[in-house]
Amino acid sequence: MINDFAAAAQATMAFLRRRLGFKLWMVTRTEGDDWIVLFADDAGYGVTPGQSFRWTDTICSRMALGHGxxxxxxxxxxxxxxxxxLADRLPTAAYVGVPLRRSDGSLFGTLCGIDPQPQPLEIREELETVALLGDLLSRILNAELDAGTASRQADRAEVDATRDPLTGLVNRRGWDMLLAREEERCSRYGHSACVVSIDLDDLKFINDTQGKSAGDALLMRSGRALEQVTRGTDVVARLGGDEFAMLMVECDYFDAQAMLMRVQETLAAADVRASLGMAMRKPxxxxxxxxxMADAEMVRAKRSRKVLN
Known part of the structure; x- marks a missing residue:
């Protein structure tokens, strides 16, 4: 029995091609206004996994809203x-599509097929089969997404041996490992994520004027402040010296902006001056x-603060 989402998606598309034809079959993910191709069985369109289109431009968005x-x-x-x-950019004269839903009923994406030529009216009789396949894919997907939560927890446990002894945060080695593991999940399921680069502004000055113990206190205070604004699935790391990093999983742009504001407010409340840069992982x-990109933005912010000061 196929119980792997990627294998199930490929098998489903291959079956539908044999049964219905169509030049392109896809399993997609909608994330904000992005429509991301996770898997494709393409016979002429040139569509590849990882490609992204504007969700509101698609026929699938209209299908999901009940407009067709x-x-x-x-x-x-x-x-x-x-x-x-998108029907012009990807010439579409015939369409098949059903939604893929998360356990809570929200839309994850679609299973869909398009063809540049109109098809016989009889294909409408295949709706029950296509809907059943979409439901089975959704069930396999949700089982894997639930397992992904447990997988993240296991990842966190695995990096316990790679923690910074001063702050207790993940160190550079642990950060690199967790970033790579999360990228695998993002690539597989089209998850969005946010990364933040943080550099303390005053560590060297405090070390030079107040001593290393005062500098260590600043580092520990900074680590505690960053942990206060993250969820259990997120990652806070001290990469070395006065450099910190944050990874927010399954986080869209608006959540990321709200989180960044909380980070700035929490650091200020802890009497920590820092320069920050943020970037989203996108297709x-x-x-x-x-x-x-986040690190480059942080450097620009730091230079700007020095000019202002």
Missing amino acids: PNIAPSTRDVAAYAQAP GYDLEEAFA
């Missing part, structure tokens, strides 16, 4: 589908690349 049927032998006969901008670049 799950199976449209001719999309030009369905006004909402004929007007979808097109991975978590390591996103962290490099």
Whole structure:
């Protein structure tokens, strides 16, 4: 029995190609206004896993809202589908699609197929089969997502031996490991994530003027403040010296902005001055690349603070 989401997705698309034809079958993820292709069985469109389109431009978004049927032998006969901008970019004359839902009923993505030619009206009789396959995929997906929570907890336990002795936070080695593990999950399921680079502004000055014990107290205070604003699934690390990092999993842009504001407020309340940079992991670049972007933003912020001072 296939109980792996990736294998189940591939088997489902292969079955539907044999049964219904169609040039392109996809399993997708919707995240904010991104429509991310997780898996594709493509015979001519040039669509590849990891590609991202604008969700509101898709026929799937209209299907999910109930603006059109799950199976449209001719999309030009369905006004909402004929007007979808992506139907021009990916020529679509026939459409099949069903939603994939999380355990709480919220939309995860879709199982869908498109073809550049209209199809026989009889394909509408396949709706029960396609809906059943979508439901089975959703069940396998949700089992894996639930297992992912346990997997993150196991990852955290594994890095207990790689903690910074002063702050108790994950060190550079643990950070690199957890970032790589989370990237695997993001790539597999299309999760979004946020990374933050943090550099304390005053550590060297305090060490030089008040002594190392005062500097250590600043580092410990900073670590406690950062841990206060994170969830159990998130990661806070001390990378070395006055450098800290944060990883927020399954975090969209608006959650990330709210979290960044809390970080700034909590650090200020703890009498910690720091420069911060944030970046989102999105289709097109991975978590390591996103962290490099966050680090560059932090450097710009630090330079700006020095100019102002």
